[in-house]
Amino acid sequence: MSPLTPEITLCPLPQTDGSCQYTCPTSRTTILTSVNGPLEVRAKDELPNDATIEVIVKPGIGVGGVRETRLSTLLQTTLKSLILTTHHPRTLIQIVAQIVQSEDHTSIPLLLSPLLNSTILSLLIAGIPLRTTGWSIHLAVLPANTPIPAAHKDTILPNEEGESAEEGAMETDEGEGREVIVRNPGRVLLSKAKSSHTLVFSKEGQMLLIESVECSEGVGGESADGQGWDIEEWLRIMRIAKGLCCGEGVEVVRDALGDRKIF
């Protein structure tokens, strides 16, 4: 098992239809999700031709607020395009995600990608009909010359020109380097980043979610200081994310499900 493979436990909660505990290998974010459904739906939420998808995100500390509502909306809209809602009209598919552990309980980028991956796995286990499966990845762009601790060296993604990660990092030492892209960064690395991007791709390579944020910590969000990103850079990130989600992501799902033969 490579150090970049997430730790996945399927069905940790026997009382639910499907559940999954997911630990991100690098940021150590742990999420527990459960899926119940199809259930009886409240009359006011009932849809005549579709199943209602309800997503509840429960924070590790305190009671749910704006951040949790934001996360659950992002999850709900992404899952709506994955779940075949017309198969169970006038029912409820209830998803509960509990944030178990995180380096920073207040950071949406750190939480979003594990939440999405864990939810998708629990939906598969619960036997909810899905159009396809998806996988999510969180990428951060670090400015050139950022010192990266040796423990996180393997999260650096190689540049597209084919040079290896090591070479790329070396070049930055000489001062003429370019930005470094890392995957699933932890709190420390993310705090140094220029921008953070969470992307979701379906197995077939269709883009399901983009959540890009500029991280200009302490400079009041001014873009003139070289923060943010341009379209070239963003396209590069998209290509990298697509490659990871459709390659590695599909492999991880397949390995986790093992001989359950769900897909």
Next chain:
Amino acid sequence: MPKEPEISLTEKTFVLEALKQNLRVDGRDLQSFRDIQLTFGDDYGFVDVRLGKTRVLARISAEVTKPRPDRQFEGMFTITTEMGPMASPVFEIGRPTELDHTLSRLLEKSIRRSTALDVESLCIVTGKRVWSLRADVHFLSHDGNLTDTACIAVITALAHFRLPVVTVSGEDITIHSVTERVPVPLSLLHWPICVTFSFFGEDEGGDMVCAIDATAQEEALRMGDMTVTVNKNGEVCQISKSGGVAVEAEVLMRCARLAAGKVKVVDKLIAEALREDEVRRNKGNLDWLKEGKSENER
């Protein structure tokens, strides 16, 4: 919304008859707990408690706030419990059940009101700055006996938590990070632990059938329940019995005595788990940790 599936008459008769003959569906005897498993996380003050299929998480967090004007020497401590559909589809978000209310009330009485945590030790600058501690209890899986599990979880998490060191110079305070100074444990005066008894009516001999650590099935069939909170010294912190079948004083005494015995075992188990975790965290080197202790050996 979904209701708990009703237990069939055959199943009900079977379980109750078995209990009257001192037998339980899962093979335990009436006076024993299910296996208690404690797992700790990467950070301090986080514990995952499993009691059979019941699973509860507790997390302690601390922040610095202003004290209440009428209690200037005391820090704050709150326990939040919220049941969601994750534990069982019966629980709804934002619509607390009766169990929700009794449980948070019980934890309040058992842990906060029995002054398990010395809130005065949370004071940093009198009237200006105090630590505000919160315990978040998350119910993940409901298979009976949520009260005892939640109590064990909160107590273990409190004992596991470490408060960052603070240095005070005049009005200014500096909070040292975990890497800078060894954080100190909280000053817990005692460990109150709840034991819930379920009553199933009288058997042929006229004795009350009572069992501890009931599963969800047994909870649905019981005629009454009582929670006794005791610490390892055998001091009763609270007894709560709200409604249900009437119980003789003699039975109550017997239950309290049994609870005191059970609590000693649970207490030992928690202490052992904490110690194992401490060893794992420090890879055998415990000397430097001893310096960080604020409480005396009692």
